[in-house]
Amino acid sequence: MPELPEVEVTRLSFADRIAGADIVSARLGKPLRWSLGVPVQHLMGRRVLGVRRRGKYLLVDLDEGLLLLHLGMSGSLSFAKQLPPAGVHDHFEMVTSRGVLRLNDPRRFGAVVFAQDEHDPVAVKLLGHLGMEPLSEDFEASRFHEGLKLRKAAIKQVLLAGDVVVGVGNIYASEALFLAGIRPTLSAARLSRPRADRLRAAVRDVLQRAVDTGGSTLKDFSNAHGEGGYFQLQANVYGRAGEPCRVCTTPVRMIRQGQRATFYCTVCQPR
DNA sequence: AAAAGCCCCTGGATGC
């Protein structure tokens, strides 16, 4: 579910409010893809310093150590003074002096991991291979083009892989390629510098617009206040198989790349 | 080294 925009929207919705909070208690539900790694008691008495984001991970900085949170495919966070009793899909909860932080994740592909710092082996395993941050200064055009040149795989799959640029998931990969006029099946290595620049701009543009509209709520995404996003309403191709392209009216085509659906316009994205 | 497949898991939609 959550790609970079949804994770960032989530972060923005509670980071300021939880900063400075003291952890009173914590509990875990069913196992997630990765679980804490330390007893929950380890969190008690710690203070939350702030919340950062790296790719699709949230990094909750504590006065000692940090928590890596991942929302997987179906995760969402809530943060409020008070929350209803925990349901069957609430698998992590942290009571703090400023409110309760809770992770709801039906499919349990998400993760809550404690790391001593960013050099902790578990942090290196999860974050070490990640590519450039698309909305930050370090997303340099030349590095992007160089990274793509090393990859013969389809550009859509290279975007999804996250080792050249992070945060671009299945929705925004199709959307960015549409904006850039690039066919998703084209080998990444075959992108000229001008086209790589165009794609870089499209990735930034689509992700920023998605953050600004509260992310995409396809099914059940909501920020930490429980509010949904609206980006899905302006999707050009994602989820629109057979419907007319908003630019040229040609029916949008859906194909499969590595078990994932890809949507594109055969006319607006000629190659 | 890179690429392709395989899973992890639950729930909703669709079809018989």
Place this chain on the structure above:
DNA sequence: TGCATCCAGGGGCTTT
């Protein structure tokens, strides 16, 4: 109504 099948916003791990 019941049951089977397919699909879903991710990504680390194993195998080629």
